[in-house]
Amino acid sequence: MKSTSLAANSMLVAAAAAAVAAVHEPSYSLNTTPSSPVSQPHGPQFVSYSFEPAYWVEFFGEPDSPRDLTFTLLNHLHERGARPIIRAGGIAMDSMVFDPNQTKSVVRTENGKGGIYRTTIGPAFYDHWDNFPEGTTFVSTLNFGNNSVSIARGLAEASYQRQRDKIVFYELGNEPTNYPTSRWKGSTEAYIAQWQNFTAEIDAAIDGDSHGKWWASSATTDVTPLKVRPADLIPKGVNSTGQVGQYSIHSYAFATCDPARAARATIPNILNHTDLLRYADDEIYPSAKAAMDAGAPWIIGEFNSIACSGKPNVSDTFAQALWTADVELLYAVRNASSVHLHQGAALVFQSDQQLNTPGDDGSPGFSSYSLLYPIDSSKRGAARVLPVFVSQLLVAEALADGGRIAALETPRGLAEQGFSAYAVFQEKGRGACGSGKKLKLAKLVILNMKPYYAGQEAARATLSVDIGEHKGATVKRMTAPAVDEKDSAKVTWAGQSFRNGEAVGEVAAERLGPNEKVAVKESEAVLVTFS
Ligand SMILES: *[C@@H]1O[C@H](CO)[C@@H](O)[C@H](O)[C@H]1NC(C)=O
Ligand SMILES: *[C@@H]1O[C@H](CO)[C@@H](O)[C@H](O)[C@H]1NC(C)=O
Ligand SMILES: *[C@@H]1O[C@H](CO)[C@@H](O)[C@H](O)[C@H]1NC(C)=O
Ligand SMILES: *[C@@H]1O[C@H](CO)[C@@H](O)[C@H](O)[C@H]1NC(C)=O
Ligand SMILES: *[C@@H]1O[C@H](CO)[C@@H](O)[C@H](O)[C@H]1NC(C)=O
Ligand SMILES: *[C@@H]1O[C@H](CO)[C@@H](O)[C@H](O)[C@H]1NC(C)=O
Ligand SMILES: *[C@@H]1O[C@H](CO)[C@@H](O)[C@H](O)[C@H]1NC(C)=O
Secondary structure, X not given: OHHHHHHHHHHHHHHHHHHHHHHOOOEEEOOOOOOOOOOOOOOOOOEEEEEOHHHHHHHHEEOOEEXXXXXHHHHHHHHOOOOOEEEOOXXXXXXXXXXXXXXXXXXXXXXXXXXXXXXXXXXXXXXXXXXXXXXXXXXXXXXOOOOOHHHHHHHHHHHHHHHHHHXXXXXXXXXXXXXXXXXXXXXXXXXXXXXXXXXXXXXXHOOOOOOOOEEEEEEOOOOOOOOOOHHHHOOOOOOOOOOEEEEEEEEOOEXXXXXXXXXXXXXXXXXXXXXXXXXXXXXXXXXXXXXXXXXXXXXXXXXXXXXXXXOOOOOOOHHHHHHHHHHHHHXXXXXXXXXXXXXXXXXXXXXXXXXXXXXXXXXXXXXXXXXXXXXXXXXXXXXXXXXXXHHHHHHHHHHOOOOEEEEOOOOOOOOHHHEEEEEEEEEEOOOHXXXXXXXXXXXXXXXXXOXXXXXXXXXXXXXXXXXXXXXXXXXXXEEOOOOOOOOHHHOEEOOEEXXXXXXXXXXXXXXXXXXXXXXXXXXXXXXXXXX
């Protein structure tokens, strides 16, 4: 019967088409017209760092015995044109004192279980700045916690006398939101009055070098009685004396400081792009906007994925690389001038219910969100670079040469929480009378945030992303065998891994033919550079 066989035939054709579709996965069309404003041009300081001063020597060594592993990582960034600003900041900054007679860079005064009462720095701390890659600049960080103008001024003078040419900013106090409430009794005005008093005293002591170079705020986004985020300080006149250079805010959307928050600090949650957008827009952007409306630059003066030193099996995996790349680019879109990724170790006095602890002998319990474990330790094993490091190379290369970045809409058919994409533009000459710079689409960053775990039953899917018409491109890939990979020898950027600092392998940039689509596996990111 003809009709039946025809029907059977067309069913066969349909089945064959389905089989073909299963092999050639559907492609998703990425609209490269920005869905956000295009950012300011980014400078080489965009990718920057914050190092807990108490652990400075573990990360950098002493002037006569520098810690090569950390310096090697900084060199990889400098080779790509990046010039990270180094902030020796964090909680220990607020118990830091300068002792001109101390021969060591840093001495911690501890309780034997890793609790730090004081961090004493000697002249070698500043002298060591000369061993950083050529062109490195620093933030001179000062203690506000001890409520002593002489301690703060002592640090400022020591830094100014030794390294005035390398100091680009001064910072008084870390996270005043976490100070005892009795200090300012929740009064923003009282905080500003004392901050202006100290900064004026210090300006006078160091020939005005710090005037106009102060970071203001350095607040967290925690809900606290004292409201001193930039959005709170700016309308209350923190810059009425003209001392502020930049507004700084700290960004930690997740934490292991207590069991309830530790339970939420999971790989799927830190890779939920929708939630990262929510935090950036609700908690950070109002302060960023207040700064920009005042014509002022703003920065993320300290940030990382999971407060209280990260979470093992989450922040020491490749997930942290995807998180860091996405969050740094989110803040680049929102015009942060620099983002200081925090490096350190567990601080016992930060929380009495935190997940992370020092070693049993009080030795540092290095933060699992850092770029590296800088030395061998009982808590974290052998010194090594962690999977996150490759994200720094991706972001530095994406924003190189004054890149201006914008967000792109999620392609139809994909979930926003598992996908993130950006377009990077380069300015092309100037229009008439210097106005209307022409923007040329130079690069795309595409992050497939969907977790693919080692040993997972479902196969690792590949997204085929249609990026429209183009004349060809190169693709650099940030990848790992799985999102929970912890061995950085298996984590690569453009084919190279960095477990012991040095690049292993040849640079592998893939060629993309004209109009060709880009393949991005689950838990993978690519930088597409147009020819
Ligand atoms: C970033 O700055 C540019 C100007 O350089 C501006 O047009 C844009 O609106 C700003 N972006 C945001 C998100 O505020
Ligand atoms: C440093 O040593 C000198 C000379 O021994 C001494 O006079 C001074 O008080 C010491 N300073 C501090 C801060 O300990
Ligand atoms: C600074 O304050 C801390 C915490 O209150 C205290 O333990 C330390 O002794 C103080 N340091 C100095 C030098 O006063
Ligand atoms: C700071 O406050 C102290 C104590 O009130 C006062 O003596 C000093 O003059 C003030 N300094 C400045 C620069 O305002
Ligand atoms: C602070 O005020 C001074 C003097 O008006 C101004 O030059 C400077 O740009 C302001 N700083 C910021 C961050 O707005
Ligand atoms: C991802 O984050 C958004 C925004 O916070 C939230 O509504 C959504 O439930 C999250 N997705 C999952 C799977 O948790
Ligand atoms: C991390 O994962 C390993 C292997 O799955 C497990 O043995 C270890 O207990 C986990 N560590 C933490 C802190 O959860």
